[in-house]
Amino acid sequence: MSSPRPPVTLRATRSVLRGLARLPAPVIRAVAGRPRRVDGYTLRGDVQAALRLLEVSPGSDAAELTPEQWRAEMETEAWLFGHRPHVASVRDAAVPGPGGDIPVRVYNPRPDRPAPGVVVYFHGGGFVSGSLDTVDPVCRFLARYSGCVVVSVDYRLAPEHAFPCAVEDAVAAFRHVRDHLGDYAAPDAPVAVMGDSAGGNLAAVVCHRTVEDEAGGPDLQVLLTPVVDWSRKARSYTLFAQGYYLTEATMDWYSHHYLREPEQAGHPDASPLLARHLGGLPPAYVLVAAFDVLRDEGLAYAARLEEAGVPVTLRVDEDGTHGDINAMGLSRASRDLVIEVSEAVRDLLVRR
Template sequence: MKNSVRISILSAHLIASTALFAAPSAFAQEQPKPNPLAETPDSGTMKRADKEDMVLVLKKMQELGAKPIESRSVEEARTQPSPADAVKAVLKDEGKMVPMPAVKKQDMTYPIEGGTQPVRIYTPENAGPGPLPVIVYYHGGGWVIANIDTYESSALALASKAKAIVVSVEYRHAPEAKFPAAHADSFAAYKWALEKTASFGGDPARVAVAGESAGGNLAANVAIMARDQKVQMPVHMLLVYPVTGTDMNTPSYIANQNAMPLSKGGMGWFVGKVLAKPEDAMNPMLNLTTKADLKGLPPATIITAEIDPLMSDGVMLAEKLKAAGVTTTYMNNEGVTHEFFGMDAVLDDARRAQDFAVNDLTKAFDKK
């Protein structure tokens, strides 16, 4: 069985792999082929996911009826079983309850242009005297699907393990609100959190950002916008399998083109719903590794999964951040897939990755 790989300096073979990258393709790909994994549970991802706990979740997704995103309408994709649903079903099969850390929840809203968006405050109950550090967290879902409920396990884990208040942010989704609506909302939420942190027991001087997948892209962009607009910078960035570029011909996109729960075709489907116009694909917000200025950003922790089209995105961003003088640690997790990070209730690798992330966050908080 493979072990999780923890490194702060990327290994030579990963660095070398960046040389294989094609020029950014502006998400203009051939028509994606149907993902065969929904019909063949013993193929592809199942064979490579050599962790028994990971395979259980993938099989359960299929049993629940989840289909490849690229084969669904937006409404179908938003309502079909998610990886979080699969985790709950695995626990039920094992006669176990969904773990509930000692964390208090409070639903609020923050203002955006023309309205408000939800935000959920997670406060650990056994963290000791405050004020507590704060993590502004952005969920994944390709800027199209999912919400703060879908990704609640990650928010709960970070709050409980980091002894920090987690501000889990909802933002407008495409196709109803196309790029850069989610990015604008994310920065508005960050500024709101800085302003309101003290009111819910947080320390305004110790605010970090975190995100998964599309949310990892949002978190990184929030730090960039804070730097450029001279707003207080986050003390740390936790970026879990982030979307960092528009090249869908990277080594991991090729190796994992039919992976589940995220495939190359699935990413193409998301992008087709997100972009307002073709030239948006070349925007630095979507091309962190090729077009964005990464100098002067806070320290970063990047976590990836081996069986994930976005693995190379994380590798490239780690290298680009380090080249820009940003302190960066990187952890790849072998034998697991996209979305594994929030599966700590059933996945050993998720617990290890969370501990890795929390260690870096705690160090950043302790420095302030």
Template sequence: MIQFLMKLPDWLLILLSRKKQIQKGERMLHAPFQFLLKLSENMVTDWETITPDQFRAGYLEQSRISSGFPSAVEWKDHEVEVKDSTIKVREYYSDSTNNNSPALVYFHGGGWVIGDIETHHELTGLLCSKLEAKVFSVDYRLSPESKFPVPLEDCEKAFEWVVNNSKDLGIDKDRIAAGGDSAGGNLTATLCLKRRNEEKSLPKAQLLFYPVTDLQLNKESMDQCADGFFLTKDAMFWFRKHYLNAVEEMHDPLVSPLLASDLSNLPPAIVSTAGFDPLRDEGDEYANKLISSGVKVFHQENDGFIHGFANMSYIPKVPEALNEICTNLKEMMK
């Protein structure tokens, strides 16, 4: 039903939202997002009482709004050893991902606390199809059960597993990119930073959908878009509380990569940001800092979008944004 409603004319969606089209500065909220936010406006979260398990269940249910999984894509699960445990890594493949294909190791979003490979199943399938590359979706351990740096360490172990098993997996070990959305974008950026610092092999490219890059949470957009646009300022403070062992860790570049003194010699990057997102400014700043450090960057600014749009391919204009991202990432992975 939602997919059908989103195809209504913009003027009608604005009318159904019962308010004027929302504007912040020169940015106008894309009409389908405004209507979607109207539908969910009664979903109020009490950040003082909600538990991680409750939030996880709600997020999983929300992720079931779908525009359809690509019919040509198949998947299978692997178990990968990490420190003191094992995690699941889901491999997506198709007839287009023949032997020696490129690959993307993907880290899902969810503030390090919620989300898993199921909540991002459609997105990773779409990426497999559009990139004509194998995608490996990583079910890293979540906070607060596993706080920083465990999620980052799990992601690095998964990346190394893909690299070390590239021949058996049928992929080109020299064309393995890393990527993620939101907290997953943070894990991608910090993985690249960590491996560069330790002089280890780097991903061929990095894909950053609306990444968390500064957990000080003090940018202008954090206040400008504090409430009413899916991700909220209060949610970010809740996520930070659960992810970090102590708030002082927010100054660590492996938590807040924007604070790194040196961003040179990092993989080429796709940075995609949304205009109505508390994380907008830190994503834009990270893209600009990478560019000034000599890193090749494709910076996609989606002025009328909200946080989480990559999982909303049923919204008009989102498929075009994803196509543009994948076209540029394919070039970087050559």
């Protein structure tokens, strides 16, 4: 679970970024430049300043790199931007999957008392990158502020394991936790599925795939800036094609590596927004970022869930971009957002 000490240059870069975040607001605004306003939303100054720095950094766009290079970049960014609070118990384990054992990391904030629930978490990274380490900061915050046991899932990645391998691993991991709940919490504890970006896609698909299981599907789905439709590009793709961290070119690159055939974009296991029926799915918490290519499809999915009678809590991160939840080491606003989401997960599971 521990990584080698980063080189001096990376440690210096992190110091600069975190120092920037602590500057007075007028100074941050001067660095950020003229405020960006779109659809009535204004991008937060610290986010805009960080984006300006990323724009001049080499290797900041996946479309310019190989999968191996982008995975290394994601690990670096997680170290640069993340913050890792203490959690009482963190252990690595594995659960059985269709392609062999699936690595998981289990976070238990209070081993001495019953948890209000278990959260099965799927990391982001476009199905090509991401790992237990890249999502470690978010899972630590989630465990600490929700009080839940968190099971982070290291599903197989494309292009080595293209669609539907990630889906099959995600479904298998959820079913294992559900069927062995006593290994993680009380046997009757509620179970949520949760994920960011690509992980939000997997959390949504797990709900579809298990809704008719005899043992039942998840009790809650938490979708953070999810990708839910590979078949078309909504208006937000045009608005935020570049310059807002996740670019249109990166999404095209992810799609190229994840989907073996273009026709797979229309499969509901890839694009849950295209599923014919959404009735009977568990209550949903959906987070979308105002400045994100995925914003409009996330809003559309929340609307379809509501139309199907699914209780939905919609949260719009009005001044943030895709990946805002991963910048806790740089931004107080990002930390507050993750804490808010974590507390909402706890409350929704208890309320169920």
